[in-house]
Amino acid sequence: MKPLKDIKKAVITHKTPDFDALASACAACALHGCDAVFTVTSFEGNVEDYFNEEDVTLPVIRLKEKDFDEIGRFDLLVITDCKLKERTAPLQWMLDRADNIILYDHHPSHGRDIEARETHIDETGSTVTIIIRRMKQTGFRPDKTLATLMILGLYEDTGLLSFSSTTQEDMTAAAFLLDCGAELEMVSEYVKRDMSKEQIFVMNELLVNMNVFHIQGASVGLSYATTDRYIGEIAVIAHRIMDMESMDALFIAVRAGERIVLVGRSRADEIDCSVVMERFGGGGHPSAASAIVKKMTLTECVDLLKIVISENIHPVRLAKDIMTYPVKTVPITGTFEMAMDLFMKYNLNMMPVVDNGGIPVGLISRRDILQGIKHGLKSEPVRSLMQIEFRSVEPDVPYYLAEEMMLSMNQKMLPVVRDGRLEGVITRTDLLRLMHEEITKLPRHYQTKQPQKLKNISSLVKNCLPDRVNRILADIGRLAEQMGLNAYLVGGVVRDILMQNTNMDIDIVVEGDAPALAKRFAAMKKAKVSEHFKFKTAVVIFKDGFRVDFATSRTEYYTNPASAPEVENASIRNDLYRRDFSINAMAMKLTGDDFGLLLDFFGGQKDIVDKKIRVLHSLSFVDDPSRCLRGVRFAVRYGFAIGPHTEKLLKHAVSLKLLERVVGQRMYLELKYILSEDSFVEALLMMKKYDMLKFFHDNMAIDDFKLDRFAVLKKINGWYSFQFEDKLELWISRFCILFADLSRPEMKRLASRFEITGRLYDELAEAFYKFKHAVWQVKRLKDVKASAITDIFDGMKTEAVTAAVAVLGQEYEWLLKEYLTVYRFVAPSVDGNDLKAMGIPPSGVYGEILKEIKRAKLDHEISSKEEELTLAKKIAGERGIKF
Numbered sequence: 066m067k068p069l070k071d072i073k074k075a076v077i078t079h080k081t082p083d084f085d086a087l088a089s090a091c092a093a094c095a096l097h098g099c100d101a102v103f104t105v106t107s108f109e110g111n112v113e114d115y116f117n118e119e120d121v122t123l124p125v126i127r128l129k130e131k132d133f134d135e136i137g138r139f140d141l142l143v144i145t146d147c148k149l150k151e152r153t154a155p156l157q158w159m160l161d162r163a164d165n166i167i168l169y170d171h172h173p174s175h176g177r178d179i180e181a182r183e184t185h186i187d188e189t190g191s192t193v194t195i196i197i198r199r200m201k202q203t204g205f206r207p208d209k210t211l212a213t214l215m216i217l218g219l220y221e222d223t224g225l226l227s228f229s230s231t232t233q234e235d236m237t238a239a240a241f242l243l244d245c246g247a248e249l250e251m252v253s254e255y256v257k258r259d260m261s262k263e264q265i266f267v268m269n270e271l272l273v274n275m276n277v278f279h280i281q282g283a284s285v286g287l288s289y290a291t292t293d294r295y296i297g298e299i300a301v302i303a304h305r306i307m308d309m310e311s312m313d314a315l316f317i318a319v320r321a322g323e324r325i326v327l328v329g330r331s332r333a334d335e336i337d338c339s340v341v342m343e344r345f346g347g348g349g350h351p352s353a354a355s356a357i358v359k360k361m362t363l364t365e366c367v368d369l370l371k372i373v374i375s376e377n378i379h380p381v382r383l384a385k386d387i388m389t390y391p392v393k394t395v396p397i398t399g400t401f402e403m404a405m406d407l408f409m410k411y412n413l414n415m416m417p418v419v420d421n422g423g424i425p426v427g428l429i430s431r432r433d434i435l436q437g438i439k440h441g442l443k444s445e446p447v448r449s450l451m452q453i454e455f456r457s458v459e460p461d462v463p464y465y466l467a468e469e470m471m472l473s474m475n476q477k478m479l480p481v482v483r484d485g486r487l488e489g490v491i492t493r494t495d496l497l498r499l500m501h502e503e504i505t506k507l508p509r510h511y512q513t514k515q516p517q518k519l520k521n522i523s524s525l526v527k528n529c530l531p532d533r534v535n536r537i538l539a540d541i542g543r544l545a546e547q548m549g550l551n552a553y554l555v556g557g558v559v560r561d562i563l564m565q566n567t568n569m570d571i572d573i574v575v576e577g578d579a580p581a582l583a584k585r586f587a588a589m590k591k592a593k594v595s596e597h598f599k600f601k602t603a604v605v606i607f608k609d610g611f612r613v614d615f616a617t618s619r620t621e622y623y624t625n626p627a628s629a630p631e632v633e634n635a636s637i638r639n640d641l642y643r644r645d646f647s648i649n650a651m652a653m654k655l656t657g658d659d660f661g662l663l664l665d666f667f668g669g670q671k672d673i674v675d676k677k678i679r680v681l682h683s684l685s686f687v688d689d690p691s692r693c694l695r696g697v698r699f700a701v702r703y704g705f706a707i708g709p710h711t712e713k714l715l716k717h718a719v720s721l722k723l724l725e726r727v728v729g730q731r732m733y734l735e736l737k738y739i740l741s742e743d744s745f746v747e748a749l750l751m752m753k754k755y756d757m758l759k760f761f762h763d764n765m766a767i768d769d770f771k772l773d774r775f776a777v778l779k780k781i782n783g784w785y786s787f788q789f790e791d792k793l794e795l796w797i798s799r800f801c802i803l804f805a806d807l808s809r810p811e812m813k814r815l816a817s818r819f820e821i822t823g824r825l826y827d828e829l830a831e832a833f834y835k836f837k838h839a840v841w842q843v844k845r846l847k848d849v850k851a852s853a854i855t856d857i858f859d860g861m862k863t864e865a866v867t868a869a870v871a872v873l874g875q876e877y878e879w880l881l882k883e884y885l886t887v888y889r890f891v892a893p894s895v896d897g898n899d900l901k902a903m904g905i906p907p908s909g910v911y912g913e914i915l916k917e918i919k920r921a922k923l924d925h926e927i928s929s930k931e932e933e934l935t936l937a938k939k940i941a942g943e944r945g946i947k948f
Contacts, residue, residue, distance in 0.1 A: 067100050069126075069135040074099040077156050079147040080106040081357075084256070087112055087125070088218030089145035089169060089192035094124050096196060096205055097143055097167065101126045105155055111255050115217070119251075121210050128156075139163040146170060146192040148177040151346045165524060169195050171222075172348050173339050182661070183524045188350060190223035190235040197238040202565050209246035216247040221256045224304065230350050267292055268302045271317055275310075278371075285336065285374060286315040289367050293322070300355065303328045316341070316374060318358075318366050325358040325366050335463075336378055344373045384467050385460035387499050388481045388489030394419045395429055395447055402443040404434045415478045417487060418451045425480040425487050427451030433683040440687055449717050450683045454710035457482045458491075464499060467491050475668040520670075522562060522653055523661025526554075529562045534571065537613065541573060542655030544586055550577040553618075553637055553652040553664070560648045563663075563673055564703070571613045574640055574652065579603060583615040619643070638666050645692045646699065647672045647679045672708075679708040686718035691727045693718055694735040697751050701744040715755060724760040729820030736761060740796035740803070746775050749803070762815050764807060774802050778871035781881065785867065788886065797829070798868035801836040805872055809834065828862075836865040840872050843880070852920035854880050855888045893918040894930040895937060903934065905941050914940045 076094045078086040082104060090102045102125045107113065115121075142163035148170045150157045160166065160179065168181040171192045185195050193215045200206070207215060219239055223231040226239065243249065270290035278285050286306070299319055307315050313333035319326045327345055329338035331352050338354035345366075347356020358366050393411050395404045395418045407416065408431040418427040429451045437443070437450055456470045457480040471479050471493070479491040527535055538554060545552035553574045561568035575582050580596045583603035587594035596603040601617035620635035620643055637652060644650040647669040654662040663670075672679050678700050686692055693715050700707050707715065718724070724732075739748045749767050752758050758765045778798055785793060807815065812833055816826055842857045843849075858866050863885070870881040893915050900911055914937050921927045921936055 069132055070137055072100040072136065073139055074141040074143075075139055075159070076102045076143040076145060077153055077159060078102075078104070078145045079152040080154055081109060082106075082112060082146075083109045083218075083221060084112055084115075084214075085171075085191045085193055085218035085222040086146040088215045089196050090143075091123050091125070091211060092193065092196045092200070092207060092215055093143045093145050093167075093169060095207060095211060096200060096203070097141060099141065099143060100124070103128055103156060103159070105129075111221075115214075115255050121214070123210075123214070130155075133158075137162070139165075141165045141167065143167045144169070144179060144181070145196070147348075148172060148179055148186065149343075149346070149348055150178055152348065153179075167524065171195055172350055172354075173337075182521050184520065188230070188232075190226070190228060190231040191219045191221075191238075193218045193222075194232070194235045194238040197241055198234070201241070204565075207242070207245050209248070212242045212245040212247035213251050216242040216249065217251060217255055220252045225252070225256065228304075228353065230352050263292065264299075264302055267299070267319060268305060271302065271306060271319075275306075277312060278374075284311075284313045285378070286310060286312040287317075287367070287371060287374070288315075289318040289320075289363055291320045291363065299326050300328050300353070303330045307332070314338070314374075316370055318363060318370060320363045323359065325361065325363060327356040327358060327366070327370065329354045336374075340377050341370070341373050345370075382464045382499060383460065384458050384462045384464060384479075384481050384491060385489070387464055387467075387495045388460070388491050389495060390481075390489035392417060392487060392490050394423075394425075394487065396421075397426055397446075397448050399447050400443065401434050401437050401445050401447065401450070404429055404447050405431075405438060405443075408434065415492075417478070417480050417490060418447055419487060422485075423487055424485045425455075425457060425482065427453050428455050428476075428478055428480075430477070430683070436684045437687065440684070442687075450714075452683060452710055453713055454708060455480070459483060460488055464491075464496075468496055471496070473671065475671075520663045520665075521659075521661040522559075522663050525562050525565070526653070526661065529565060529567055530569075534569070537571070538655055539660070540589070541582070541586060541613075542657075542660055544589065545575065545582055546656045548577075548582060548585065550575050550582055550656070551637070552576075552582065552655045554655060555637075555641070555652040556644070556649055559651045559653050559663070560669065560673070562653075563651070563670060569611075573613060573615045573655070574618050574637060575615060576618045576637055579615040579617040583613075586613075586615075637664065641666060642681055644681065645685065645689070645695055647681060648699070648705075650681060672705075676703070676705045677708045678705050678711060680711045680714060683710075683714060686714050687723065690718055690723035691731050691735055693724060693755075693757060694732075694739065694752075697748050697755075697757075698735070698739050698742060701747040701751065702742055719756055722760075724757065727760075729818050732761065733819035733821055736800075737796050740799040745796075745799060746772065761818070762804070762807065762811065764811065765804065766806070771802060771805070774805075774871050775799065777875055777878075778802060778867060781867050781871055781878065784882070785863075785885070793864050793867070795864070797832055797862065797864035798871070800829070801833055801865060801868035802872060804833070805837070805840075805868075809837075832862045832865040835861045836869050836872075839865070839869040843869070843873055843877065849880070851883070851888050851891075851923040854884055855891075855923055856920070858884050859889065888923060891919060891923050893922065893933055895933045899934065900937060900941075903937065903941075905937070905946060910941065910944055910946065913944075 074097065076090045076099050078090045087108065093099070094102050104125060105128050108116065139159065139162055142159055144153065144166065147153055148168060150160065166179070166181040167183045168179055169185045169192050171187060171189045171194065173188055185199065187195055189195055216239060219235065219242065220226065223235050226235060267290045271288040274290065275286055275288040278287065303315055303317055307330050314329070314331040314336040316327070316329045327342060327347065329341055331338045337351040339349045339351055342348055342354035342356040345356035345358050347354060349355055393407060393413060393416055395407060395416050397418055397420050414431045416429055417425040418429050420426050427448065429447050433450055437445060455476055456474055458467050458470065460481055460483055467479055470476065477493055480487055481489040481491060526538070541552055554571070555574045556572045558568040558570055558572065579601055580603040583594050583605050587605045590605070590607065592608065593606045594603055595606070603615045605613045605615065618635055618637050618640035620639040641650040641652060641664070647667045650667050651669040652664040654660060654664065667681050678696050680686065680692070696707055696711065696715060699705065739745055742748060753767045758767065782793065782795060804812065804815065812830065816830060821829065839857050839861060846853055866881065866884070870877050895918065897907070897911050900914060901907060917940050918933050918936055927933055927936055
C-alpha cells in the first residue's frame, strides 16, 4: 500500500459501513484503479466479524485523526452508497480536496448535496448492482475474493433478494457475481436473518409501545425502545414487525447507548421514508431508510418524528384525477387526410388511434401526418405510420407511475384505459399543470431549490479518447466561448463514449458560424481548413492527417421521400432531431462551466441500456430510406434489436419500395459499410428477413452455399492476418461472394444501379471479373501445377484471390497458402541484361522468355541459373530468333 501522502485516487463511503457500503467501495476501488478505501468509524457488527474471521486482503485503510494531515489532494475521489456530506463524516473534508468526484448510490437522487462530475444514482436494491453495471460496460470482472464480498453486500441490502426494493437488475447482478466465482456459502455465514435474543427483547418492547396513527388515510406505526448497548440488524426487527402487523408504514426509534437508531419502512407510495430520515441526517429509499441521532432524548426524537411524518404524507393524485377527457380519436381505418382534418379542427398535436371497439391501438402526431401529406401520402391509412410502441395505464394508477412511463418511453401522450377501453389521456401539459400545483404547496425554500445537475461525461471522455483529442476538445470549447458560440461534440463518438468504445471521428456542431470557428481553430493549430459554403461546414486537417469536422447546427426539410434535404440554421436540439437513431442523436457540450454536459433529448442513453435501435420520428425512413440499411448495420454492430415501432416503420418503407429512390452511390456506400462489419452475415440475414436485398439486385440471394463460403472466407482471412501485416479490404472479397452468381451483364447493371464509374468501377469490376474467371479456370484444370495457379492468380487483388478460393472450397485452401507464401515470390534469376548478353536482341519476346522460365522454375523443371539460360536459348530458338 502506498504512503498516505502519495495516494491520489481513493474511495470513501458512509460512516459505520454495512456490507453494501464496504463491498461497493472495494469494487469501485478496483474498477477505477484507486489506491485505497478510507474509513474511520467501525463497521457494522457482521462486517466486523467478516474482517476478523476471514483471511482476505482488501484495500481498506482505517484512518485515525492523526493521519488526516498526511493526506493531500486527490485526482479522483469515489463515493459509494452515500449522497449526503453529513453521512461521510468524519471524512467530509476530503470532498474539498478532490479534483474529480464520482458518486455511486442506490438511494433516491433527491436531497443529494454532494457535487460530482460523474454520478451513477439509480434506485436498485444495492449500490453493488450499479457498480456491476459499470463493470459490464467496461469488461471488468472482479476476482473471487471481491466477488464474494460484493455478493454479501448485494444479498444484505436486498434481504436475500426478497425486499420490495429488489429489482430485476439485482437478480442478474447476483448471477454475474456467481459467474465470477463468488462463494454463496459465505452469505449464510454473515448475512443472517435469524434474530438474536437481544433483538427479540427489543422487538417485544417495540410491540408493547406501538401506536398506530391514521394520517391522510394511511396507517402509520410509530414505536420506540431502549437497550443498554448497540445491537446489530435493527432493520431486521422493523421487517419482522411489518410482516406481523397490517400497516402502510412503520417508524421505530431505538436508543442504544448514546445514540438513537431510527428505521423507517413503507409499503405505501405516498409515504417516503427517505424524505423523513433526511430531516434527521439519514437517508435511504422511499420504502426503506434509516438515520443515527445524537444530542437528543428519545422522547424528543419520537415527538419530532411524529411531526415530520405528518408533514411529509400527502394524498396521492391518481391518473383519473389529472387525465384529459373526453378524448378526440382517429379510427384505425382513417387516412392521413382524415387525421389532418381532425388535428386542424380541434387544434391538437397528438391523438390516439382506436379500433372499432374503442380500444387504443396506436398514437399519431400532427407533425408526422403533416410530413406524410407533404410526401404525397394523404390516402395512406394511419395504421401505417401510427406509433404502436406505447404504454397505457388504468385510471386508479398513481400519477407518478404514469409520469415515469411517459419519461422512460419518451411518450408525449399516455392513454388511460379501463378494461382496455379508452377513458382519457394524460399529456405533458397535464403533468406540467400538476407539477405547478404541487410546487406552489411547498414551503418557499423548497420552491427556490436549484434543480439537480444533468449528467456530465467528461471523465468518460478522458478514459475513451487519447489525451491529444481531449486537449483538442478543450481548446475548441475555450475558443468557441471566446467567440460567443456554443460548441458540441455530437453523433457516433458520443454514443461510443457512453458505451466505452474508442471512436476517432470527431464531429463538432456549432450554434453559430461553424466555418469561422474552424478557421480560428486551424490557425491556432497551424492546420489546414477546407470550407463548404453551401452547408456552412468546414473540416480542419492536421499535418498528420487527423481531422475534425465542424458543422453549423441546422434542421432539414425533405420535400419528397429520399430527396436531398433543404437546410436551415437551428438550435442543437433541432440539429440532433434530424439524425437517424436515438443512439446517434446525443451531444456533449464543450463550452463554459458545463463542459462535458450530456444532451440527450430523445432517450439515447436508455436505448443503449435497452440495446434498442429506435428512430426519432415516424417519418424517418420516408425522409431518408437509406436509414433502413443503417439501422441494420448498427443493430448487428452492437448486438441491438430493432425496436418494435421502428421495425414496423422499416417494413412499411420496404413495402412502399422507398429504397428504390435512394441514390445509387448511397446504396453502394451503405452496402460497403455493411460488408465491412464483423457481423456482416447477420446483417445480410436481417436484410433478407426484411426483404431488402431485392433493392440491390433482383437475383441477389443469401443461401446455405453462400453462408458456407462466407465461413470459409472468415477462416482464410484469419490465417492471412496471422501471416501478413498488411490489411485486406475485407468488404471486396465479401462483395465478390455475395454476387458470385451474377453474370457479366448483370454485374454491369448492378454497377449502373450503384452509379459507380471511372476508376472506382474499373477497380471493383476488374476484381469481380477476375474472381469469376479464376473460379472457372481452376475448376477446369486437369493438372493443378504451381505455374498454372500462378498464371491465374497473378495480377489479381488479394481480396479477389481469397474470395475465389473460398468459393472453390476448403479442398483448395492449400493452393491459396502456397500461392501467397511461395509462388508469388518466385522469380527468374536471369533478367533482360542476361538475355542481351546472350545476344538476344531486345524485344517483346523478353517478357515471354522470362515468363516461361518462371513457370518452369515454379514446376521444379529447372533449379539453377545455368538451366534458366539454357531454357532461354531454347525458347528464343523456337521463336526463330537468331543470336
